[in-house]
Amino acid sequence: MCFAFRPNGLKTVVKPLPTRNDRKTELLNDDGPDLQDFLSGELAEKSNWEEYKGNLKRQKGERLRLPPWLKTEIPIGKNFNKLKNTLRDLNLHTVCEEAKCPNIGECWGGGESGTATATIMLMGDTCTRGCRFCSVKTARLPPPLDPDEPYNTAKAIAAWGLDYVVLTSVDRDDIADGGSEHIAKTVANLKERNPRILVECLTPDFRGDLAAVEKIALSGLDVYAHNVETVRELQRHVRDPRANIDQSLSVLRHAKKVNPHILTKTSIMLGLGETEKQIESTLLRESGVDCLTLGQYMQPTKRHLKVEEYVTPESFAHWETVGKDMGFVYTASGPLVRSSYRAGEFFLKNLVEKRKAEGRALAE
Numbered sequence: 001m002c003f004a005f006r007p008n009g010l011k012t013v014v015k016p017l018p019t020r021n022d023r024k025t026e027l028l029n030d031d032g033p034d035l036q037d038f039l040s041g042e043l044a045e046k047s048n049w050e051e052y053k054g055n056l057k058r059q060k061g062e063r064l065r066l067p068p069w070l071k072t073e074i075p076i077g078k079n080f081n082k083l084k085n086t087l088r089d090l091n092l093h094t095v096c097e098e099a100k101c102p103n104i105g106e107c108w109g110g111g112e113s114g115t116a117t118a119t120i121m122l123m124g125d126t127c128t129r130g131c132r133f134c135s136v137k138t139a140r141l142p143p144p145l146d147p148d149e150p151y152n153t154a155k156a157i158a159a160w161g162l163d164y165v166v167l168t169s170v171d172r173d174d175i176a177d178g179g180s181e182h183i184a185k186t187v188a189n190l191k192e193r194n195p196r197i198l199v200e201c202l203t204p205d206f207r208g209d210l211a212a213v214e215k216i217a218l219s220g221l222d223v224y225a226h227n228v229e230t231v232r233e234l235q236r237h238v239r240d241p242r243a244n245i246d247q248s249l250s251v252l253r254h255a256k257k258v259n260p261h262i263l264t265k266t267s268i269m270l271g272l273g274e275t276e277k278q279i280e281s282t283l284l285r286e287s288g289v290d291c292l293t294l295g296q297y298m299q300p301t302k303r304h305l306k307v308e309e310y311v312t313p314e315s316f317a318h319w320e321t322v323g324k325d326m327g328f329v330y331t332a333s334g335p336l337v338r339s340s341y342r343a344g345e346f347f348l349k350n351l352v353e354k355r356k357a358e359g360r361a362l363a364e
Contacts, residue, residue, distance in 0.1 A: 057309045067310045119166040123179045127170035129240035135300035154189035164349050168202040180212035184219035191220045198222045208247045210254045217255040222352045224255040225265040231278040249287045256288045265291035267339035273308040290329040294319050295337035
């Protein structure tokens with residue numbers, strides 16, 4: 001789940017989920033899939049997946065219909081209402097509600113494991129870049145950073161009693177260090193308040209500024225994440241021209257170089273027109289990345305890139321096997337998998353704690 005702490009503090013409005021009439025209006029506007037598209041009333045049976053006769057690859061001028069494996073129930077665990085009530089009390093903005101993410105119940109509720117996770121969006125809601133897959137607002141000069149945000153964010157997160165938190169942000173190319181000091185301060189404040197919470201930072205590329213990367217890698221975090229987003233051949237088509245795969249890989253390599261004890265992580269979207277050969281050549285284990293997630297690209301609005309293909313669950317299972325065979329410590333691959341994904345965070349939580357315990361044992 002994503003909370004945008006806006007520059008004017010914590011006083012923002014949480015938008016309610018759409019009504020049925022709202023949904024009809026959105027369908028007429030062709031603004032991409034909505035939460036209700038994912039809800040089927042009952043979880044789609046796997047046998048129905050294999051019988052699905054709809055188009056999976058887009059023809060010219062067509063918009064693909066959502067296949068059954070992307071329709072799911074919304075599970076609500078014991079932590080769901082607690083987090084929701086806290087959000088209302090603090091007037092926090094949640095991107096997961098506004099974006100109608102189908103994983104909302106699993107992440108907020110903690111699922112079967114009971115590990116509640118959250119993704120916090122730092123540095124406002126306006127990005128200086130314009131990637132063609134992302135619906136975040138863009139501007140050349142967004143509002144200035146809120147200097148109290150690192151403290152306020154840490155205070156709020158500590159009150160929720162989460163096990164694992166992901167700190168992400170917009171790109172801020174208008175700031176000299178890209179906002180790296182701001183992110184690092186948030187990590188430090190959070191760890192000071194709750195040393196037991198595990199922190200992942202999903203960062204921008206900071207225009208390739210390795211000093212900015214180093215600042216965050218040494219801030220006390222547990223997992224350093226940065227997404228390459230798509231295969232090499234589609235980078236210019238999908239991402240802002242200021243981003244590229246070599247720059248992204250240099251960020252991940254440097255984070256591991258300056259802090260060998262952290263886990264590094266990246267994510268790739270499928271369904272943008274990539275080929276199997278291109279996917280395989282992009283899974284560069286030699287870059288030193290520990291963890292990999294692969295998920296289905298979903299068109300956020302009619303102004304963004306269309307889905308070229310809905311990748312089947314069987315294909316995602318294949319890429320998970322490929323990732324494991326290549327030696328990634330953890331590979332999550334599935335239609336609803338996202339770079340911040342509760343099931344993966346539960347696994348990483350256990351892995352990080354195991355490594356810390358082994359380190360303490362060696363020290364003794």
